[in-house]
Amino acid sequence: MLSNMRNPFHLVDMSPWPFLLSISVVCLAVGFVDWISGNSLVLFLSAMVLFLMGLFQWLRDVVRESNQGWHTSYVAGSIRLGMILFIISEIFFFFSFFFAFFSCSLVPGIEVGGVWPPVGIVSLNPFSLPLLNTAVLLGSGVSVTWCHHAMFCGNRMDATFGLIISILLGCYFTFLQVCEYMECSFTIADSVYGSLFYVMTGFHGVHVILGSVMLLVGLFRLVNHEFSSERYLGLEVSIWYWHFVDVVWICLYLCVYWWGGSI
Known part of the structure; x- marks a missing residue:
């Protein structure tokens, strides 16, 4: 009977954005140190673009979940x-x-x-x-x-x-x-x-x-x-x-x- 009860939570789909965001944060830190040490700004700017892209994509998926009604009161509390x-x-x-x-x-x-x-x-x-x-x-x-x-x-x-x-x-x-x-x-x-x-x-x-x-x-x-x-x-x-x-x-x-x- 418990298996037939509706679960208020949902399992999110597989997403590449957390991995991409973690890589971009590491590159962002390395690029920042490289920049303030007097070297090129290329790595920092490239990592920033990658960071913003991954973040927007991740937030886009979260917004889609909300618009599809998955953010119930239980999920919102969590x-x-x-x-x-x-x-x-x-x-x-x-x-x-x-x-x-x-x-x-x-x-x-x-x-x-x-x-x-x-x-x-x-x-x-x-x-x-x-x-x-x-x-x-x-x-x-x-x-x-x-x-x-x-x-x-x-x-x-x-x-x-x-x-x-x-x-x-x-x-x-x-x-x-x-x-x-x-x-x-x-x-x-x-x-x-x-x-x-x-x-x-x-x-x-x-x-x-x-x-x-x-x-x-x-x-x-x-x-x-x-x-x-x-x-x-x-x-x-x-x-x-x-x-x-x-x-x-x-x-x-x-x-x-x-x-x-x-x-």
Whole structure:
């Protein structure tokens, strides 16, 4: 009798996108290190194109599953729980880098001159471009919250405007981050400070790009009337992820740019 009962869950089809995305992330990391070390930008840009292509294709399949009615209340609850667990894993991911940063900065070794920032490192002014980046990302957090509230109230027009503003600010943040890297007087090979700085900000930049793509997919679905005030799961988890990106950047700005660059 149990075999005849309807299962609220479904088995997804075989997909090449997770494998393609994992390969592109590895190439993206290698290309990023190659670029900031003063070499060619070709590998980084090629990996970025591959990453965005795989991500869009994967999200396309998820959207198709939703439109076909596979995202029942049970599946939606599991997706929300999965996103919460994913964000928790990302918190511990960044926590490892912050732990390494404080371990090196609070008790600097003799190999870096016994001071922090290390001898020969000229850190960025936290009240110049990094402060602008912070204002831009916090502004995107406000606009995406406006979008979330408008979506909850059924105001599609305000939700669309808020989402467009958030995406534009996210893209502007990425552009400013590239400009910041071009202004840096140190590279990833310049002591532990350069390594930690570029790894922490670089991984955060990848998360901003990922969040921007998720919000962009949500915008397309919102414009195509695929969301309602009762069902907007894809947009909801994207907004959760964007708030996580905002909080990580605040910690990066306070710890790495402001405190870590002046002690």
